[in-house]
Amino acid sequence: MSELREIIKHIEEIHKLLLILESKQEVSEEEETNEEANTEANHKRTRSIFNSSKFLNKDEREKVIQFLDDKVMNDINKLPGHKRCSYTQNLLKEKLKLNVSSYMINRLLAFKNNKE
Numbered sequence: 156m157s158e159l160r161e162i163i164k165h166i167e168e169i170h171k172l173l174l175i176l177e178s179k180q181e182v183s184e185e186e187e188t189n190e191e192a193n194t195e196a197n198h199k200r201t202r203s204i205f206n207s208s209k210f211l212n213k214d215e216r217e218k219v220i221q222f223l224d225d226k227v228m229n230d231i232n233k234l235p236g237h238k239r240c241s242y243t244q245n246l247l248k249e250k251l252k253l254n255v256s257s258y259m260i261n262r263l264l265a266f267k268n269n270k271e
Contacts, residue, residue: 211255218251219263228267239264 211219223231227246231239240260247253247260255263 211253211259215251215253219247219253219255222247222251223263223267231264232268 223243231243234242240257243260243264244255244257247255
C-alpha cells in the first residue's frame with residue numbers, strides 16, 4: 156500500500172510538471188505568432204511607399220513612378236526646395252490628370268532622391 160501511495164505521489168508530481176511545461180509552450184507559441192505578425196506588419200509597411208495612399212489605385216501609382224523618371228527628377232531638383240512640391244503637383248495634374256496630396260508628393264520626392 157505504501158508503494159502505491161509513493162507511485163501516486165510521483166504521478167501527481169509528473170502531472171504538475173507536465174502542466175507547467177504545457178503552459179510554457181503555449182506562451183512561447185503565442186510569442187512566436189506575435190513575432191511573425193510583427194515581422195509581416197513591418198514587411199508590409201516597408202514594401203511600398205504608397206501603402207497609406209487612399210486616393211491612388213495601383214495603376215495610377217505605377218504611372219506616377221514611371222512619370223518621375225531621371226529627366227523629370229533633374230528638372231524638379233533644379234528648383235528651390237519650397238517650389239518642388241507644388242511644381243510636381245501641377246505636373247501630375249497636367250500630364251496625368253491626377254490630384255496627389257503634398258504629403259504624398261514629398262514622400263515621392265524623398266523616395267526618388269534616395270534611390271539615386
